[in-house]
Amino acid sequence: MQIAPDYLRTVALFQDLNHDALSTVSALLVAKKVPAGAVIFRELDNSDALYLVEAGEVVISKHVQGPVDVVLTTFSRGDFFGEMGLFDAGPRSATAQAKVDSLLWGLERKAFMNILSDHPEIGAKICYRLVSVFIDRLRSTNEQAREAIRWGLEATGYSPAANRALFDRKST
Amino acid sequence: MSDPAKLQLLTRSSGESGFEIFQVDSGQAYSGFKPQRPPRSEWELRRQPLALDGTRNFVLNSLRQDRYLLLNSKEHFLWEQFDGRNSLEEIARAFHLEYGAFDYALIREFLAKLYHAGLIEGHRTLAPLSNFVRANGSSRAGRLGRLVDAWRRFALRSTDADRYCSMIYLWGGFILFYRAAFWLVVAIAAVALAAAFRLAAHSMEFARILSTQPFLSTAVILLTLAAASMLHVLAHAIACKAHGRRVREIGFFLLQGVLPTFYADVTDIFMSNRRARLMVDLAGPMVEVFLGSLAMLTAHLADPGVGQALLFGVGVLLWESALINLYPFSFLELDGYNILADSIAMPMLRKQTLALIPNLPQRLLRLRTIQRAEMIQIGYFVLCVVSVLVYVVLHLDVIGGVLPVSSQ
Numbered sequence: 001m002q003i004a005p006d007y008l009r010t011v012a013l014f015q016d017l018n019h020d021a022l023s024t025v026s027a028l029l030v031a032k033k034v035p036a037g038a039v040i041f042r043e044l045d046n047s048d049a050l051y052l053v054e055a056g057e058v059v060i061s062k063h064v065q066g067p068v069d070v071v072l073t074t075f076s077r078g079d080f081f082g083e084m085g086l087f088d089a090g091p092r093s094a095t096a097q098a099k100v101d102s103l104l105w106g107l108e109r110k111a112f113m114n115i116l117s118d119h120p121e122i123g124a125k126i127c128y129r130l131v132s133v134f135i136d137r138l139r140s141t142n143e144q145a146r147e148a149i150r151w152g153l154e155a156t157g158y159s160p161a162a163n164r165a166l167f168d169r170k171s172t
Numbered sequence: 173m174s175d176p177a178k179l180q181l182l183t184r185s186s187g188e189s190g191f192e193i194f195q196v197d198s199g200q201a202y203s204g205f206k207p208q209r210p211p212r213s214e215w216e217l218r219r220q221p222l223a224l225d226g227t228r229n230f231v232l233n234s235l236r237q238d239r240y241l242l243l244n245s246k247e248h249f250l251w252e253q254f255d256g257r258n259s260l261e262e263i264a265r266a267f268h269l270e271y272g273a274f275d276y277a278l279i280r281e282f283l284a285k286l287y288h289a290g291l292i293e294g295h296r297t298l299a300p301l302s303n304f305v306r307a308n309g310s311s312r313a314g315r316l317g318r319l320v321d322a323w324r325r326f327a328l329r330s331t332d333a334d335r336y337c338s339m340i341y342l343w344g345g346f347i348l349f350y351r352a353a354f355w356l357v358v359a360i361a362a363v364a365l366a367a368a369f370r371l372a373a374h375s376m377e378f379a380r381i382l383s384t385q386p387f388l389s390t391a392v393i394l395l396t397l398a399a400a401s402m403l404h405v406l407a408h409a410i411a412c413k414a415h416g417r418r419v420r421e422i423g424f425f426l427l428q429g430v431l432p433t434f435y436a437d438v439t440d441i442f443m444s445n446r447r448a449r450l451m452v453d454l455a456g457p458m459v460e461v462f463l464g465s466l467a468m469l470t471a472h473l474a475d476p477g478v479g480q481a482l483l484f485g486v487g488v489l490l491w492e493s494a495l496i497n498l499y500p501f502s503f504l505e506l507d508g509y510n511i512l513a514d515s516i517a518m519p520m521l522r523k524q525t526l527a528l529i530p531n532l533p534q535r536l537l538r539l540r541t542i543q544r545a546e547m548i549q550i551g552y553f554v555l556c557v558v559s560v561l562v563y564v565v566l567h568l569d570v571i572g573g574v575l576p577v578s579s580q
Contacts, residue, residue: 165285167240167439167442168420168437169437169442171409171507171510172506
C-alpha cells in the first residue's frame with residue numbers, strides 16, 4: 001500500500017520537507033487499518049512508534065477512575081499522535097482508540113533513528129516541527145491542569161474571598 | 173499512601189498591583205470528597221411558590237453568616253445530597269440519574285456559593301505562604317478606577333435596624349397593619365382624589381405661583397420627598413417585622429451607582445410566605461399615597477397662595493412617586509417590580525432579563541427553541557422599553573407645557 005504524496009504534505013510534521021525528503025520518509029511508513037472502537041495502544045504500553053492519521057478519527061484518553069477515562073483530544077486527517085514514542089521507550093502516557101474506521105501510518109522509533117543518522121538534515125526539520133507541536137500540546141495541558149485545579153479548589157472550599165452571587169431584597 | 177502533593181497558588185487583590193502565595197494540599201481535590209451541610213440549627217430553607225415559568229426556587233439562609241442564597245431545583249437537589257455521606261462522585265452520579273445530564277460546572281459553582289455563604293463545612297481561608305509582594309508605582313487610571321468603585325459602593329447603613337424596627341412596631345407601628353388602617357388610607361385617598369380634581373382647575377395658577385418662589389419651592393419639595401422616602405423605607409421594614417421576620421439593615425446607597433436612595437434590606441421576608449412579601453412591597457408606596465392625600469386635602473382646605481400651591485405640588489409629586497414605585501416595568505427594582513416578581517415567583521426576573529438582552533437577536537432567530545421563562549423575560553423587556561419611552565415622551569410634553577409659564 002502506497003501513501004499519497006499529497007496527503008503527506010498536509011501533515012504539519014513534514015511541512016518543511018521537499019519532494020525527495022518526503023519520498024525518503026514515505027518509504028519508512030507502515031500502513032495500519034484500524035476498525036472503529038479498536039485500541040491502537042493503551043496507556044502504560046511500551047512506546048515504539050508515532051502515527052499519522054490519513055482517514056478517520058482517533059480519540060486520546062487518560063484513565064481517571066474505574067471505567068472512567070478523560071478525553072484529552074481527538075485527532076483526524078492530517079494529525080499525528082504518539083510522538084513521545086519516537087524518543088522514549090517508556091510507557092504510553094494515554095490510550096489511543098479509533099472512533100471510526102481509520103487509516104493510519106506508523107513511523108517506528110527504529111526507522112526514525114535511521115533518518116536522524118542517515119539524513120540528519122531531514123531529521124532536523126522533523127525535530128523542529130516536533131518541538132513546535134510539543135510546545136502547543138504543553139500549553140494545552142497547562143490549561144487543562146489549571147481547570148482541573150480550579151475545579152478541585154472550588155469544590156473543596158479553597159478560594160479567595162470572591163463575591164459570589166448572594167441573594168437579597170433591598171426595598172427602596 | 174503518600175502525603176498529598178502541595179499546590180502553590182498565587183492570588184491578586186483587586187485594585188492592588190501585588191500578589192500573595194498560598195499553599196494547599198492537592199489531595200483535597202479528590203472526587204472522594206464528601207461535602208457536608210452545617211448542623212440543622214445553622215440554616216433555614218424555604219420553598220418558594222411555583223413560578224410562572226414552571227420552575228421552583230428555594231431560599232436558603234445561613235443563620236451563621238446572615239447570608240441568603242436563591243436555589244433552583246437542581247441546586248436544591250444537590251443541597252439535599254450534601255449530607256457528608258455522599259462523595260462528589262456519588263452525588264454526580266445521582267444528579268445524572270435525576271436529570272439525565274452531568275453538569276460539573278453547576279456542582280462546582282454551587283459549592284463555591286455555599287462556601288461563600290458559610291453553608292458547607294470546611295471552608296478554608298487561604299493563609300499566605302509568603303509576604304505580600306507589592307509592585308512599585310500606582311497608575312493614575314488605577315487610582316481613578318478605585319475612586320469610581322468606591323463611589324459606586326458608597327453606602328451608609330445601620331446594622332442595628334432590626335432592634336429599632338422592633339421597638340417602633342411594638343410601640344404603635346403594629347396599628348398600621350390592621351386591615352382597618354389600609355381601608356382608612358384608601359378612603360382618605362379617594363376623598364383626596366376628588367379634592368385634587370377640583371384643585372386641578374387651578375394647576376396653571378399654582379405653577380405660576382411656585383415659579384415666583386423657586387428656592388422655597390425646590391427646598392420644600394426636596395425635603396418632603398426625602399422625608400417621604402425615609403418613611404417609605406421604614407414602612408417596608410416595619411411590615412417585615414409585622415410578619416415576624418428580621419430587618420437586616422436600613423441605609424442609604426446609590427441605586428445603580430447613581431440615584432441616591434434609602435433602602436431596607438428585607439431579604440428575610442423570603443423565609444415567610446408570598447402574601448407577607450406582597451404586604452412588605454405595598455407598605456412603602458402606601459406611605460406616599462397617605463402623605464400625598466393629606467397634602468392634597470390640606471391644599472383643598474387652605475387659602476389661596478404659596479402654601480396652597482406648595483401643598484398641591486407636594487401632593488401631586490408624592491402620588492406620582494407612589495405610581496412610579498408601583499409601576500413594575502421600569503428596568504428598576506422598585507416596589508412594583510417586587511410585587512410583579514413575587515406574584516409570578518420569579519425573584520430574579522430583572523437580572524435574568526438583562527442577561528438575556530445581549531443574546532436576544534440570536535434567540536429571536538430561533539423562536540421555536542425559546543423557553544417559557546425566556547418568553548416572560550422578553551415580555552418584561554418589551555414592556556419596560558415601551559414604558560420608559562412613553563414616560564419620557566409624556567414628561568417632555570409636561571416640560572414643554574411648563575416652560576412658557578416659567579418664562580413669563
